[in-house]
Amino acid sequence: MIAALIPAAGEGARLGRGPKALLEVAGKTLLERAVAAFLGQVDEVVVAVSASMIPTATRLLAGRARLIEGGATRQQSVMNLLMATNAERILIHDAARPFLSREVISRVIAAVEAYGAASVVMPVADTLIESESGRALDRSLLRAVQTPQGFRRTLILEAHRQALAAGVTATDDAGLVRWLGQPVALVTGSPWLMKITATDDLVMAHALAEAWDGA
Ligand code: C5P
DSSP, rough: EEEEEEEOOOOTTTTTTOOOOEETTTEEEEEHHHHHHHHTTEEEEEEEEEEHHHHHHHHTTTTTTTTOOOSHHHHHHHHHHHHHHHOOOOOOOOOOTOOOHHHHHHHHHHHHHHHEEEEEEEESSSSSTTTTOOOOOOOGEEEEEEEEEHHHHHHHHHHHHHHHHHHOOOOOOOHHHHHTOOOOOEEOOOOOOOOOOOOHHHHHHHHHHHHHHOO
């Protein structure tokens, strides 16, 4: 059994327009888009939202996903999601990335079967420098990490439990698995997996949605 877990409990502080997952991109909320991407691809979808989002999220999802209450941080929201499913294979995807294809989901699932933990990543096109020194980093060695990330249940649960006990935090779940000393397979992501963080990202997402929804 495979579960898709979607942390969507963020308050969207950087955008300042209410919970980010409830923002609309071309007529559909980020939450609806993230859930729709997994329908027919996994056995269950579980979404973490904040308490204040539950009525709206319940109406929007209309039974397509199970809703639970998230935590104060993304990591806590994911822990709550992990406790809410018994699935042997887990995919974790940020609601903030609305354009997730079936191909990417299939690649992650295949890599989880083969290696136990997998993340989508992209090569970095821009030149990268350290802001203080101006020193250039070798971008050929670097990757931008996206979601979804996939794991065997036992591995991701152990990583989250140990991280919680040790007070270790990471901005993604694969980071906790690596912290545990376990390898994470890297599979190719997509430029479509842009993350909506700032107002301009939302403007770009609106423009992209036309091509995405029409495809
Ligand atoms: O804030 P950021 O964009 O990094 O959040 C990534 C994802 O984690 C978002 O989908 C957001 O809703 C979710 N999140 C959460 N619980 C929190 C904070 C963020 O589920 N307390």
